[in-house]
Amino acid sequence: xxxxxxxxxxxxxxxxxGVLLALALVGPMLWGDRAAAVxxxxxxxxxxxxxxxxxxxxxxxxxxxxxxxxxxxLVLALLTAGLGCGLGLLLGLLPTVLGPRLGKLAGSAIGxxxxxxGxxxxxLVATITGVGATxxxxxxxxxxAPAFARLTQTLxxxxxxxxxxxxxxxxxxxxxxxxxRHVLPNIAPALVLxxxxxxxxxxxxxxxxxxxxxxxxxxxxxxxxxLNAGLDRIYVTPAAALGPGIAIIVAGVxxxxxxxxxxxxxxxxxxRPARRSGRGRSRSAAASSAVPASGPSAAGSDAVLQVDxxxxxxxxxxxxxxxxxxxxxxxxxxxxxxxxxxxGSGKSLTALAIAxxxxxxxxxxxxxxxxxxxxxxxxxxxxxxxxxxxxxxxxFQDPLSSLNPVLRIERQVGEAAQAHLGATRGQARVRxxxxxxxxxxxxxxxxxxxxxxxxxxxxRQRVTIAMGLTTRPSLIVADEPTTALDVTVQRQVLxxxxxxxxxxxxxxxxxxHDISVISAFCERVLVMYAGRVVEELAADRMRVDAAHPYTRxxxxxxxxxxxxxxxxxxxxxxxxxxxxxxxxxxxxxPRCAHASDRCRERLPLLETLGEGRRVAxxxxxxxxxxxxxxxxxx
Amino acid sequence: MRHPWLRFALRRAAGFAVSLAVLVTVxxxxxxxxxxxPVRASLGPTxxxxxxxxxxxxxxxxxxxxxxxxxxxxxxxxGDFGRSFTSGxxxxxxxxxxxxxxxxxxxxxxVLTLLVAVPLGTAIAVLTRGGRRPGAEKSFSLATGFVLSxxxxxxxxxxxxxxxxxxxxxxxxxxSGWTAYVLPLAAVSAAPIAVLARITRVETLKVLDQEYMRxxxxxxxxxxxxxxxxxxxxxxxxxxxxxxxxxxxLVAGTVIVENVFSWPGLGTAIVEAIPQKNYPLVQAxxxxxxxxxxxxxxxxxxxxxxxxxxxxxxxx
Numbered sequence: 001x002x003x004x005x006x007x008x009x010x011x012x013x014x015x016x017x018g019v020l021l022a023l024a025l026v027g028p029m030l031w032g033d034r035a036a037a038v039x040x041x042x043x044x045x046x047x048x049x050x051x052x053x054x055x056x057x058x059x060x061x062x063x064x065x066x067x068x069x070x071x072x073x074l075v076l077a078l079l080t081a082g083l084g085c086g087l088g089l090l091l092g093l094l095p096t097v098l099g100p101r102l103g104k105l106a107g108s109a110i111g112x113x114x115x116x117x118g119x120x121x122x123x124l125v126a127t128i129t130g131v132g133a134t135x136x137x138x139x140x141x142x143x144x145a146p147a148f149a150r151l152t153q154t155l156x157x158x159x160x161x162x163x164x165x166x167x168x169x170x171x172x173x174x175x176x177x178x179x180x181r182h183v184l185p186n187i188a189p190a191l192v193l194x195x196x197x198x199x200x201x202x203x204x205x206x207x208x209x210x211x212x213x214x215x216x217x218x219x220x221x222x223x224x225x226x227l228n229a230g231l232d233r234i235y236v237t238p239a240a241a242l243g244p245g246i247a248i249i250v251a252g253v254x255x256x257x258x259x260x261x262x263x264x265x266x267x268x269x270x271x272r273p274a275r276r277s278g279r280g281r282s283r284s285a286a287a288s289s290a291v292p293a294s295g296p297s298a299a300g301s302d303a304v305l306q307v308d309x310x311x312x313x314x315x316x317x318x319x320x321x322x323x324x325x326x327x328x329x330x331x332x333x334x335x336x337x338x339x340x341x342x343x344g345s346g347k348s349l350t351a352l353a354i355a356x357x358x359x360x361x362x363x364x365x366x367x368x369x370x371x372x373x374x375x376x377x378x379x380x381x382x383x384x385x386x387x388x389x390x391x392x393x394x395x396f397q398d399p400l401s402s403l404n405p406v407l408r409i410e411r412q413v414g415e416a417a418q419a420h421l422g423a424t425r426g427q428a429r430v431r432x433x434x435x436x437x438x439x440x441x442x443x444x445x446x447x448x449x450x451x452x453x454x455x456x457x458x459x460r461q462r463v464t465i466a467m468g469l470t471t472r473p474s475l476i477v478a479d480e481p482t483t484a485l486d487v488t489v490q491r492q493v494l495x496x497x498x499x500x501x502x503x504x505x506x507x508x509x510x511x512x513h514d515i516s517v518i519s520a521f522c523e524r525v526l527v528m529y530a531g532r533v534v535e536e537l538a539a540d541r542m543r544v545d546a547a548h549p550y551t552r553x554x555x556x557x558x559x560x561x562x563x564x565x566x567x568x569x570x571x572x573x574x575x576x577x578x579x580x581x582x583x584x585x586x587x588x589x590p591r592c593a594h595a596s597d598r599c600r601e602r603l604p605l606l607e608t609l610g611e612g613r614r615v616a617x618x619x620x621x622x623x624x625x626x627x628x629x630x631x632x633x634x
Numbered sequence: 635m636r637h638p639w640l641r642f643a644l645r646r647a648a649g650f651a652v653s654l655a656v657l658v659t660v661x662x663x664x665x666x667x668x669x670x671x672p673v674r675a676s677l678g679p680t681x682x683x684x685x686x687x688x689x690x691x692x693x694x695x696x697x698x699x700x701x702x703x704x705x706x707x708x709x710x711x712x713g714d715f716g717r718s719f720t721s722g723x724x725x726x727x728x729x730x731x732x733x734x735x736x737x738x739x740x741x742x743x744x745v746l747t748l749l750v751a752v753p754l755g756t757a758i759a760v761l762t763r764g765g766r767r768p769g770a771e772k773s774f775s776l777a778t779g780f781v782l783s784x785x786x787x788x789x790x791x792x793x794x795x796x797x798x799x800x801x802x803x804x805x806x807x808x809x810s811g812w813t814a815y816v817l818p819l820a821a822v823s824a825a826p827i828a829v830l831a832r833i834t835r836v837e838t839l840k841v842l843d844q845e846y847m848r849x850x851x852x853x854x855x856x857x858x859x860x861x862x863x864x865x866x867x868x869x870x871x872x873x874x875x876x877x878x879x880x881x882x883x884l885v886a887g888t889v890i891v892e893n894v895f896s897w898p899g900l901g902t903a904i905v906e907a908i909p910q911k912n913y914p915l916v917q918a919x920x921x922x923x924x925x926x927x928x929x930x931x932x933x934x935x936x937x938x939x940x941x942x943x944x945x946x947x948x949x950x
Contacts, residue, residue: 115931116657117883120920123920124661127664127908131909211787211890213909214909231894238799249788253783360765360766385854396848402845404850404864404868406941415853415863419854419856419859
């Protein structure tokens with residue numbers, strides 16, 4: 001890990017921090033006399049050249065007083081934080097030291113103290129000790145301690161549960177030594193950070209108490225006391241409040257930023273989780289986009305879905321990524337179409353693009369994207385929603401995360417009908433129960449009142465399917481609907497989809513990485529690789545017809561019932577190219593045994609081989625390939 | 635048990651009761667822990683011995699400590715908080731005078747905080763999601779960051795300097811009509827708004843990235859339903875947890891800000907009472923403020939359990 005680079009703002013803040021320390025060291029020596037010099041001719045003056053922040057009610061220079069007060073303000077803050085953190089540390093180690101039963105009691109005590117506001121604790125202690133700097137320091141230390149104790153407790157519990165502490169215990173080492181040698185060093189970095197933050201907090205809190213007149217008393221003064229004096233005269237000389245105010249803000253910000261910097265240094269660079277779009281950075285991603293492929297295979301007026309030249313792009317800081325490129329296909333009414341491919345092949349994004357669910361920074365481009373012959377993108381908002389909701393339902397991979405944890409099932413299943421079909425809440429409820437019954441969800445009426453976490457995995461997935469079906473869509477797009485479920489439940493869910501397909505003529509687009517699931521369920525299969533459709537063929541003739549080397553490799557990697565169990569399963573060497581490094585020619589070429597120079601240089605387009613058969617390959621394979629067409633391709 | 639919620643509620647109620655008992659004990663201990671004689675300390679060395687003796691008797695200070703404690707608790711239960719050392723008025727009366735003012739300020743600040751911070755944080759999250767409008771996001775985090783590093787009393791002073799002194803738009807002190815509320819409210823709620831807006835933004839971003847939000851979008855619900863019904867309850871759980879802590883913090887904030895604006899509430903009363911060693915008043919106010927904080931925590935826990943049924947699971 002490299003050294004964390006400091007931003008200019010952070011460097012500036014560290015410099016301020018240094019200046020504060022320097023002021024605390026030398027301030028009273030340099031300006032002490034000036035700050036104490038009473039000038040009866042200049043009582044309570046405003047800002048002037050001689051006194052930039054004016055003078056106080058004894059004619060003393062406010063600037064000098066602010067500078068001198070740095071030392072007391074910082075020293076008191078350090079004392080408070082040190083005392084508070086020390087107390088907290090002792091208190092926080094108690095639960096670990098005392099053992100389970102007494103420890104639990106100590107833990108509850110910490111929780112109890114935490115529940116009370118710190119200021120209240122500080123005020124109570126100050127009441128007991130009497131008003132003054134000591135009372136303020138002790139009071140605030142008591143106020144700081146509970147939070148610090150809780151942190152120590154949590155950290156110590158983690159360390160104490162670890163194996164090396166258990167191992168150390170076995171050697172019969174004494175408890176204090178165990179703490180000093182094994183526990184404390186391991187939790188020290190996090191605690192140090194907290195101490196740094198506590199100093200900043202203490203500085204502000206002490207100023208607050210002094211400001212209230214409950215902290216530092218005359219003749220001593222810190223910034224809070226100066227601010228208090230300034231506030232009394234704010235109508236006459238606003239500058240008097242300005243000086244100490246600035247000092248407090250600057251010091252507060254400096255401590256905050258220094259704490260942040262420390263935290264950053266301790267945590268190291270935090271890597272932002274890669275979003276869907278951020279899998280890589282592209283320099284020339286769009287450079288290879290070629291002429292659009294030939295038209296979709298099953299075009300016609302009865303097409304539920306027609307997609308032509310669909311691309312999805314993500315604009316990122318590093319350039320444009322195009323995870324879906326020039327995809328064309330169509331789905332007829334009642335048809336079951338599968339899309340198969342490895343993760344990252346663009347199949348899920350294709351589904352989201354069809355459903356108009358791509359979100360910024362992603363964008364969708366398509367020459368044609370029509371549901372029942374109408375392009376939702378061209379419709380006004382209301383009609384667009386209606387068209388989408390009545391023609392298409394999405395089912396996602398993880399049923400638990402697809403359901404809103406805080407809403408009852410009846411709400412989630414019924415609301416689409418309510419929003420779009422003009423159903424009342426009661427009608428929507430009835431519709432929802434019907435739908436659940438239709439999908440043979442046991443105890444449908446009872447399920448309606450439940451929350452998602454009360455259902456089993458397979459039940460949840462059936463609920464999500466029911467959710468999409470209440471508006472009677474003509475197409476279900478199911479994106480890996482069974483991947484998160486175990487095998488028997490997988491079968492149930494597929495059976496539900498199959499029944500909906502058979503009984504209502506609802507078309508299904510099933511997306512999966514599992515070619516055996518796809519070939520068992522679907523009539524027609526699209527194979528995607530690196531964002532493109534590379535082959536389209538009938539599901540029942542896959543093993544015979546497959547012409548693309550990638551499709552053939554996928555099939556070879558899938559065991560069949562009559563496979564020779566002694567032979568190892570074939571695997572596909574290499575991996576799919578990264579999004580920002582898709583080669584200009586055929587994306588599969590680097591992994592393909594049949595690749596030639598042409599493959600590496602020119603992009604093969606999707607060519608029709610026969611009824612419902614298309615392939616994008618310069619060297620299509622297989623005996624079943626009509627010789628004529630093979631020649632044509634060469 | 636058949637009702638996990640009931641069990642949860644009972645458990646929390648028991649926790650609340652224990653905390654309250656501790657609070658009562660702690661406030662009682664003030665007069666015990668003050669070095670020397672608290673009555674002598676408050677009346678000063680010149681007060682006649684007879685007066686000191688009279689006060690001591692009224693406070694039962696000459697009796698054994700356990701009995702004193704009993705008297706203390708008995709008094710609390712019957713609404714008798716003793717008499718103010720300085721004015722001789724019953725403390726209950728002083729509190730009845732002052733408490734509504736503090737309550738009004740704190741509640742108004744809490745409502746204001748929720749009304750501003752939740753929509754603000756949600757809007758910023760929705761608008762800047764997916765790296766859009768980086769300018770808006772940057773100004774938001776800068777502005778909230780700045781507000782957060784300015785303590786309440788400074789914020790209050792700065793507001794006074796700007797709006798009351800320099801611009802002369804608003805009054806500083808007194809409770810003359812609604813204008814008197816503007817500056818104190820702003821000073822008390824600025825920091826909570828910044829905290830809550832930041833948290834709401836982060837939580838909203840998290841929720842908007844959830845699969846169920848995509849599914850909800852897939853139902854083509856109107857935006858209002860999408861954000862209010864599907865996103866908001868999920869962000870609220872975190873927001874409410876913080877909101878409860880903020881309300882507790884508002885109590886402290888109010889104590890401080892009241893003093894800047896000479897607001898005749900509990901904050902000014904306790905800050906006056908401490909240097910005067912007016913122990914009965916300090917005890918009563920501390921007890922009241924502490925109880926409010928504990929009560930708020932309790933209510934927030936209950937609300938959370940209603941809002942997110944999953945939070946009950948860990949308990950049973």
